[in-house]
Amino acid sequence: MASASDTVSAGSGARTAAERKGVVTRFAPSPTGYLHIGGARTALFNWLFARHHGGTYLLRIEDTDRARSTEPAIAAIFDGLNWLGLGGDEEPVFQFARSDRHAEVAHKLLAAGHAYRCYLSQEELAARRAAAQAERRPFRIESEWRDADPATWPEGQPWVVRIKAPRDGATTIDDLVQGPITVQNAEIDDYVILRSDGTPTYMLAVVVDDHDMGVTHVIRGDDHINNAFRQLVIIRAMQAIEGEDGEAGWEDPAYAHIPLIHGADGAKLSKRHGALGVDAYRDELGLLPEAVFNYLLRLGWGHGDAEIISREQAVEWFEIGDVGKGAARFDLKKLLNFNGHYIREAEDARLAGLVADRLGGLDGTGLALLAKAMPVLKVRAADLLELAAGARFLFAQRPLALDEKAAGLLTDEARALLGAMAERLAAEEWAAEALEAALKAMAEERGLGLGKLAQPLRAALTGTTTSPGIFDVLVLLGRDESLARIADQAAMAA
Ligand code: GLU
Numbered sequence: 001m002a003s004a005s006d007t008v009s010a011g012s013g014a015r016t017a018a019e020r021k022g023v024v025t026r027f028a029p030s031p032t033g034y035l036h037i038g039g040a041r042t043a044l045f046n047w048l049f050a051r052h053h054g055g056t057y058l059l060r061i062e063d064t065d066r067a068r069s070t071e072p073a074i075a076a077i078f079d080g081l082n083w084l085g086l087g088g089d090e091e092p093v094f095q096f097a098r099s100d101r102h103a104e105v106a107h108k109l110l111a112a113g114h115a116y117r118c119y120l121s122q123e124e125l126a127a128r129r130a131a132a133q134a135e136r137r138p139f140r141i142e143s144e145w146r147d148a149d150p151a152t153w154p155e156g157q158p159w160v161v162r163i164k165a166p167r168d169g170a171t172t173i174d175d176l177v178q179g180p181i182t183v184q185n186a187e188i189d190d191y192v193i194l195r196s197d198g199t200p201t202y203m204l205a206v207v208v209d210d211h212d213m214g215v216t217h218v219i220r221g222d223d224h225i226n227n228a229f230r231q232l233v234i235i236r237a238m239q240a241i242e243g244e245d246g247e248a249g250w251e252d253p254a255y256a257h258i259p260l261i262h263g264a265d266g267a268k269l270s271k272r273h274g275a276l277g278v279d280a281y282r283d284e285l286g287l288l289p290e291a292v293f294n295y296l297l298r299l300g301w302g303h304g305d306a307e308i309i310s311r312e313q314a315v316e317w318f319e320i321g322d323v324g325k326g327a328a329r330f331d332l333k334k335l336l337n338f339n340g341h342y343i344r345e346a347e348d349a350r351l352a353g354l355v356a357d358r359l360g361g362l363d364g365t366g367l368a369l370l371a372k373a374m375p376v377l378k379v380r381a382a383d384l385l386e387l388a389a390g391a392r393f394l395f396a397q398r399p400l401a402l403d404e405k406a407a408g409l410l411t412d413e414a415r416a417l418l419g420a421m422a423e424r425l426a427a428e429e430w431a432a433e434a435l436e437a438a439l440k441a442m443a444e445e446r447g448l449g450l451g452k453l454a455q456p457l458r459a460a461l462t463g464t465t466t467s468p469g470i471f472d473v474l475v476l477l478g479r480d481e482s483l484a485r486i487a488d489q490a491a492m493a494a
Contacts, residue, residue, distance in 0.1 A: 024215050025055065027086075031069045031070060032069060043084070045301070051318075052316070059087070078092075083279075084296075102205045105207075106193045106200060109237055112244070163190060166185040168185060175257055188233060211250055220256075221260055235251075259328060292335070294309055300328035301322055301323050303317045336383065344378055348372075359395060362395070372476065376469065393461070398485060406458075409459045414456035418456055418460055424442050454470045456489075460489040461477060
């Protein structure tokens, strides 16, 4: 059984709760699925709050549900958090590995009379619940074992440990987001903290881990508000036995329950609203982490009318009290707008690296060309998919396969024009200004608009009808490749 109650991680670099100073927050996902957008935002607010106060941000994997917790989910959560720059400051804590310590606390509460052995069977409980339902009265467990004399404990029968919740008075939580919330203690039941097989319940595990990790601020979804009142029962009972058995530092944490995220239509967020795992935002939507970070930040929190906010600025400005009380609305379009902004801001070499993966990998020359093209590509793209699509022409193999629209442009007349353009351009210095001047002169001589020349030229050079400016395209492709691509199409004239 774990004896050093304040050591929570097996990682060699782990500090003890006592060594950590100031604010300690934690993100505590249950690894039963991917890291979803709501979880990522909870992580972000925990991270920001800790950073703003110069504190520590910890991760805890709540893997006590053995049937539903999976390794791939754990990996996806770390992956998503690292991508967003929200990895923990220390080795993560795995909750299941700490079961002995959780049970230890249950036994201490039992020994001190703050919890009791309850011999009520599942059948009895079900019968009582059904009776309450039939009489239309609320069901609350009132166990006759709460104050039973140990002499009456039935021998050889299974028992659970229930916490003794106070029956009188009320409990108030001064929630940092929701404000003060009061619950009558009579509404809090004597819930199970240790099952009949000796394993701890989730409610107990959370409280013990938060204490042992030295968590000062519990920031989580507002679906956990009711749990806070129940969890406080254990915390207050432990406060009463502090000093015994080496237990120390059992303080009420501060709570901040943040509203859930809803879809743009106000309904609970679902896949239909574009609520995907964080990995899908990266892989399928081609978003940059800083865009998702900025968007999540603005989801339910604001600073004046600032929209584009850097990490540093966010850390400086973040106040948990500024988180809105109402449900935040998820807006995929706005997220994509943020992404377009961050793509334009991003370094060309970095974008080239990200896009290269989507083009199936590039060698050094290819990467350099892609980086060189990035300034004209990135102004036209809202995500990495569009960026990759826009860059594809650079690496297309001759003769180019034309898309339908581009092929439609290449009439016999247009192909003949391509032949003439090739001749004219071949005589020029291969620079944007010179090429532009030459083509303009040619258009004028023929009494044509510049578009009449530029359109077939774009079709021949890129195989499409949308691309960066045609002179940029000519320069990026270079003289030989450009002239060869034009010649390929001109030669097909009837
Ligand atoms: N594991 C819980 C969840 O994923 C969070 C518990 C907590 O933050 O206290 O909803």
